Amino acid sequence: MDLTLQGSLLDLTDEMSLRHLGTATRRHHLTRGAWVDVRPDWLSAGDELFTALLHDVPWHAERRQMYDSVVDVPRLTKFYAAGERLPHPMLTTAREALSAHYADELGEPFVTAGLCLYRDGRDSVAWHGDRIGRSRDSDTMIAILSLGSSRTLTLRPRDGGTIEGTSQKTLRFPLGHGDLVVMGGSCQRTWDHAVPKTSEAVGPRISVQFRVSGVR
Template identity: 35%
Template sequence: MQSSLFNSENENLLPFQGKTILYADFLQKEEADRFLSQLIEAVPWRQEPIWMFGKKVMQPRLTALFGDTEVPYSYSGIQMEALKWVDPLALIREKLKDYCETEFTHVLLNYYRDGQDSMGWHRDNEASLGKNPTIASVSLGASRTFQIRHYANKAPKLNLELGHGSLLIMAEESQHFWEHQLPKTKKVLGPRVNLTFRKLS
């Protein structure tokens, strides 16, 4: 069993005001391959419109929400109703108990079909997530560069390579003081599915 986040020997990647830890080998390749295939094929993916700079545009990725069905989740003007937990997601949620001290109620899935699908700068700081939320982000598929920067002064900017089967945990004050994005790239040809586990109240 791995030690929990708060006793972890893994390095905190943030220099101050928060805690972010990367586990490159959270899932074995065979597990990650299986989960990726199952989720791409079975999830009822949707492309939602969002407001950006005063205009409504389609998100450059596909999404889905699973979790405790009585609690919806809202962000960027979108309200999502949760689908019931399915085996791959329930198994990963159970495995996360060895890594962080949070009982996750939901998981938001993002499907990046190729390098042109992306996520802009943002913080996961919705009121429903609580004061200092822990977000556990599991990556499946093509390796992508994930960027983090300080919200107030936009520096320093960290570039993290999130590979197949990796786990990134963002905790404590990180969602207050830091923002993150997944930029577009011309280098990536394969799909990527990202699972962001969170606790809604």
């Protein structure tokens, strides 16, 4: 796999660490009980983690039925189930920190980790909600750590139309190297999210999605 970090990501002077969530995390209240938390630069000096995941994770290329054809899914993936060892100790530390921070609201720990590799701007994920399992009819949280090149996470109401109180149809959250976004409340049931393709010259990005048991 011939993928490299862009030079702008290199930050070799600091030790890799997680910054406090607390007041640096901004909550965006949506509609129908949905919300999104954003914590920029949650992980500092994450180049080591990015490189390790890029080269050590056994990335898998999926194929999916699309109408009358079977097509390649435009990204690579790897899922780590509950109890399965994660590919880097920092991911375990991050998952434990998120479980502790959201314990009162969530009521249970994050236990799985789904990884996606977007190799360049042609890789993407279409509009969807994580509604497999309990999230189909219950509130939950999906916490996403973004590593590598910046990509935009977009959200829109599941039933379409404009966002309440605005003329917008979508919300956009640009996510950079080390940024954290958490989608909570009814977000998976009442909103859809996507990472659209881009014609910009972007490098690889890894998305790490932490979930609770029984949610995909």
